[in-house]
Amino acid sequence: MDKERIREVLLEVRRGEMDIEEAMMRLRLLPFEDLEFVKIDHHRSLRNGYPEVIYCEGKDKEQILIIMKKMMERECNVLATRASEEVFEFIKREIPEAVYNKRARMIFVKNSEPKRKKGIILVVTGGTSDIPVAEEAAFTAECMGNNVERLYDVGVAGIHRLFAHKEILFRARVIIAVAGMEGALASVIAGLVDKPVIAVPTSIGYGANFKGLSALLTMLNSCAAGISVVNIDNGFGAGFLASMINALGEGE
Numbered sequence: 001m002d003k004e005r006i007r008e009v010l011l012e013v014r015r016g017e018m019d020i021e022e023a024m025m026r027l028r029l030l031p032f033e034d035l036e037f038v039k040i041d042h043h044r045s046l047r048n049g050y051p052e053v054i055y056c057e058g059k060d061k062e063q064i065l066i067i068m069k070k071m072m073e074r075e076c077n078v079l080a081t082r083a084s085e086e087v088f089e090f091i092k093r094e095i096p097e098a099v100y101n102k103r104a105r106m107i108f109v110k111n112s113e114p115k116r117k118k119g120i121i122l123v124v125t126g127g128t129s130d131i132p133v134a135e136e137a138a139f140t141a142e143c144m145g146n147n148v149e150r151l152y153d154v155g156v157a158g159i160h161r162l163f164a165h166k167e168i169l170f171r172a173r174v175i176i177a178v179a180g181m182e183g184a185l186a187s188v189i190a191g192l193v194d195k196p197v198i199a200v201p202t203s204i205g206y207g208a209n210f211k212g213l214s215a216l217l218t219m220l221n222s223c224a225a226g227i228s229v230v231n232i233d234n235g236f237g238a239g240f241l242a243s244m245i246n247a248l249g250e251g252e
Helices: 002-014 020-028 044-048 061-073 085-094 128-143 166-171 185-190 207-220 235-251
Strands: 078-081 099-101 106-109 120-125 147-151 174-179 197-201 227-229
Touching: 002 020, 061 078, 061 085, 078 128, 085 099, 085 106, 106 128, 120 128, 120 166, 120 185, 120 235, 128 147, 128 174, 128 197, 128 235, 147 166, 174 185, 174 235, 185 197, 185 207, 185 227, 197 207, 197 235, 207 227
Parallel strands: 120 147, 120 174, 174 197, 197 227
Antiparallel strands: 078 106, 099 106
């Protein structure tokens, strides 16, 4: 059905009955692939600029493998989040080219070279314990074709560590600030730079941190302008948003 609709659209373009822009709009709305346990949105990259990403938690290894293979048939890059080492070892036996970022808990299969973006996405953490979430953000952005730099363990408990790296703060096009505890890092950075800051609260902290809620509320209530906030431990969401923002500057 998918191929028939694509063929119809292409024929209309060739006959001059439809222009390219209208054809792209038609193609963007083509249906998903229904495998009963999952409905794969193969045309998400046409609408949103990047293929559907697989969230692994709660899925069987076999289900993840089937989804990956179906996506690979379309020659698109495949990114899977929250994947355990056990899941990766299972996938690796069937898809040898799959790579694993252990700290980010992400699997990536590259079938095409993503369009490279010029700007720098800087990922900053308050502490070392925030690195797994930061790596999820950084690896996501890298898989989407971005230049990513990392600046870890520069939280407000020793703020001189952050100030020692002002140059990269000023060079970055987008900054992702990842912090737990009270989550003040994003406010400090946003008060220094003229770039968008994406704040990522983490669940790192003692009891009154409430598993990241205190950091989330601090970031939402920041007095510094230019901050957007994603959910607790959502490194993937931050990396994806940063890539979208970075792509907007490609015409500069």
